Amino acid sequence: MTIKCKVKSIEPLACNTYQILLHPDTPVLFKAGQYLTVVMGEKDKRPFSIASSPCRHEGELELHIGAAEHNAYAIEVVEAMQQALELGSDIEIEAPFGDAWVREQNKRPLLLIAGGTGFSYVRSILDHCVAQSIESPIYLYWGAKDARQLYAHDEIEQIAKAHQNVHFTPVVEQSEEQWQGKKGNVLQAVAEDFTSLEEFDIYIAGRFEMAGAAREQFTQHKSALTEHMFSDAFSFI
Structure with missing residues (x-):
């Protein structure tokens, strides 16, 4: 489904990383952990995780886009968003997509693993679980090149302090x-901190090679169950 959106704001989160708020002209129904695509052309549709949660997005869609100098794929999207914001024109998206949404009915402990701006994926899941008062233990691991890229560090620390699970x-x-x-x-x-991951639902976002390595390492060495590991990268590797 193609949806027109206004670009409400673009704010820097960290070096070459931007928070973009979109206001769609029709409501977008999605599950925590799904993604949208930005329509750059008829055959050019670029996927980005929805960072907002479905229960508290208030009609807006939040994206976190890492647009480093070598990443033209993302830079071109940020530039298109900036132009739309300046001109008051529309951006087209298609949504929702993805099968790696949170299985809250499972009642299992959750392990959320993010690399870089893959954080936006686990941020949606975390916010949704907190809003729904899910009591299962939630472990969030966020990997970045350096501390400056952990742009939501203090926010997540505060959530962890407020919710003992x-x-x-x-x-x-x-x-x-x-x-x-x-x-x-x-x-x-993660491997150092857990003897076994057999009881966990595991959600992963980051580079495809990271998701693939996680599936291989955790199933072989930490008793993780393939049917309880979720990542949209698994559809492509």
Whole structure:
């Protein structure tokens, strides 16, 4: 379904990362963890996770787009959004898509794993679960190149403090002296912290190779069940 949207705002979240708020002209019904595509051309439709949650989006759709210099695929979308904002013109999207939405009926502990702006995917799931007062333990691991890319660090820390079932572990590849958290690879951090993942529903967003590595490593070494691992990347790898 093609939907016209106004670009309400574009705000920097971190270096080369932007929060974009879209106001669709018709309501978009979606599940936490689904994505939309931005229509750049008849055969050019680019997917981005919906960062807002379905229960609290108030008619707006939030995107987090990482547009580093080498990533023309994302830069062109941000530029199109900026032009639409300046001109008051429309952006077209199609939504919703994706099968990696949260299975809240499962009542299992949740493990949310994000790399970079894959955080937008787990942010939607986390916000939805908190809003729905889901009591299952929720473990969120967010990996980034450095602490500056953890643009919602303080916000998630506050959510974890307010909800005893929410546990947040940020992981950085490159750290400065004052960094007190985990260092290295986000999947390695998960592997170090859990003896078994058999009881978990696991939701993953990031580079395709990360999702593939998670599925392989966790099923082989941590007893994770394939049918309880969810990532839209699995449809492409």
